[in-house]
Amino acid sequence: MTETTGTTDRAGQAAGSDWQAWQASWDRQQEWYMPDREERFRVMLDMVEAVVGREPRVLDLACGTGTITARLLDRFPGATSTGVDLDPALLAIARGTFAGDERVRFVTADLKDPQWTGLLPDGRYDAVLTSTALHWMHSEPLTALYRQLAGLVRDGGVLMNADHMPDTTTPRINAAERAHRHAAMDRAKASGALDWADWWALAAADPVLAEPTARRFEIYGEHADGDTPPVDWHTRTLREAGFAEARAVWRSPSDALVLALK
Numbered sequence: 554m555t556e557t558t559g560t561t562d563r564a565g566q567a568a569g570s571d572w573q574a575w576q577a578s579w580d581r582q583q584e585w586y587m588p589d590r591e592e593r594f595r596v597m598l599d600m601v602e603a604v605v606g607r608e609p610r611v612l613d614l615a616c617g618t619g620t621i622t623a624r625l626l627d628r629f630p631g632a633t634s635t636g637v638d639l640d641p642a643l644l645a646i647a648r649g650t651f652a653g654d655e656r657v658r659f660v661t662a663d664l665k666d667p668q669w670t671g672l673l674p675d676g677r678y679d680a681v682l683t684s685t686a687l688h689w690m691h692s693e694p695l696t697a698l699y700r701q702l703a704g705l706v707r708d709g710g711v712l713m714n715a716d717h718m719p720d721t722t723t724p725r726i727n728a729a730e731r732a733h734r735h736a737a738m739d740r741a742k743a744s745g746a747l748d749w750a751d752w753w754a755l756a757a758a759d760p761v762l763a764e765p766t767a768r769r770f771e772i773y774g775e776h777a778d779g780d781t782p783p784v785d786w787h788t789r790t791l792r793e794a795g796f797a798e799a800r801a802v803w804r805s806p807s808d809a810l811v812l813a814l815k
């Protein structure tokens with residue numbers, strides 16, 4: 554077997570199989586878009602603890618590199634997590650990061666495939682958690698997904714979705730907020746922050762990630778198209794899907810964390 558050693562280059566960017574460096578680099582890239590990203594994870598885990606306790610069985614939906622799983626296990630060492638995603642490069646980072654950790658499993662699946670739940674190793678979950686992912690789906694397939702998720706969450710369990718959920722009734726407020734946020738992003742970019750395209754260019758040029766990155770571009774292109782409906786669309790659709798209660802438990806000017814209780 555060829556051993557690939559990890560390195561971190563002078564710019565602090567990830568390379569090779571240094572999975573922690575890739576995690577850190579992914580986090581910085583995502584935080585360029587969402588400086589409050591960690592805050593939403595903190596509230597998400599507060600609500601996990603509040604509703605289902607400190608040893609939950611979790612489904613990390615559209616897990617990417619396993620961001621939620623990492624924070625979950627740091628805070629609740631008795632938790633278990635199954636990560637589901639379709640991206641071979643992000644899953645390679647996730648699998649490398651958690652190799653040997655028996656609390657964690659990963660499944661490659663397309664959430665638009667009507668049969669995807671059949672690939673899961675467990676029956677029902679205490680919590681299904683997802684972030685910055687379901688806006689890759691249009692409203693109709695997301696409605697179908699919410700129905701499937703209602704069947705995966707045990708009674709008394711939760712689904713939480715943190716994502717872009719702008720309020721469509723306030724276009725002038727939205728435009729002002731967006732301009733302000735993008736000005737800060739432009740300043741960070743001028744200081745060397747990596748955006749989505751820069752980050753994927755790094756992965757594509759890396760000897761370890763080049764092959765799965767090529768495959769992920771065949772699957773998605775840059776990324777899939779989808780919708781960003783407002784909070785009340787999510788809460789209504791979740792209740793219609795079979796959840797008993799649903800509301801936002803955290804909000805920013807453009808995003809929200811919606812919690813649905815089964």
Ligand SMILES: C[S@@+](CC[C@H](N)C(=O)[O-])C[C@H]1O[C@@H](n2cnc3c(N)ncnc32)[C@H](O)[C@@H]1O
Binds near residue numbers: 619
């Ligand atoms: C921006 S990333 C977010 C990853 C992670 N949740 C985080 O917060 O860092 C969006 C993720 O959604 C996944 N995704 C989007 N559509 C999907 C689908 N139809 N099936 C499986 N995963 C999907 C992508 O592969 C990607 O990993």
